[in-house]
Amino acid sequence: MIATRIALVAFDVDGTLTDNGVYIGGVPGGGESDARLELKRFDIQDGLGIVMLRRAGIIVAFVSARHSAATALRATELGVEHVVQAQGLRKVPALRALGEQLNVPMDAMAFMGDDLADIAIMQRVALAAAPSNSVAEVKAVAAVQLTREGGRGAAREFAELLLHARGQWAGLVAAYVQESARPDPPAA
Ligand SMILES: [Mg+2]
Structure with a gap:
């Protein structure tokens, strides 16, 4: 079964983990020196799905052809260690290189994407x-067409489908719920 051999799940970012919107603005610094600010909207339920993939022992990567500090910040929040982003990035060589570094072949990878730049990697x-x-x-x-939209639950839907197929979802949920009932750790 394909699901059980997946060792790494990579996500495109815009339109896959976001609603495809990018908020562009400036932080006033005076005229031309205004700092450029880019904001994206991520989905919190998607976030927990990604955390569950990691808890299941699956490596998670974000792969984007648009460099954004927002993407790096979201990855850090979720404990996603592999963020490959660069303007105009080509996803096939980028993911192949990551796979070589982590010793994960492409036939042990899943990829979720929404637009033409994702097709070549999705074929591989x-x-x-x-x-x-x-x-x-x-x-x-x-192979998997989700019912939810990017940035509105699609990543969560995919995480659940994959972890159900691997027989891991129920156990992960039970552990998470049990953990949620424990006293808060002492403040540092
Ligand atoms: Mg996209």
Whole structure:
């Protein structure tokens, strides 16, 4: 079964972990020296899905062809150690290099993406997933078509599907609920 051999799940960011919107503004510094500020909207339920993938022992990576500090901050919040982002990044060589570094072949990877830049990588990994807002060409190459949109639960839906298929979801939820009932750790 494909689900059990997945060792790494990589996510495109814009339109996959976000609603595809980018808020661009400036922090006043005076005229031309205004600092550029870019904000993205991430989904909290998606975040817990990503945490659950990591708890299941799966490596998670964010792969984006748009460099953004917001993406790096979100990855840090979720404990995602592998963030590959650069303007115009090509995802096939980028993910191949990450796989070589981590000793994970492409046939042990899953990828979730929504737009044309994701098609080549989706054709090469073991399991490709597409949020419901994906363009038609992406849906055509995705083995898993999600009912939720990017940035609105699609990543959570995929995490649950994958972990259910691996027989891990119920155990992860039980452990999480049990943990939530413990007293807070003492403040540092
Ligand atoms: Mg995208």
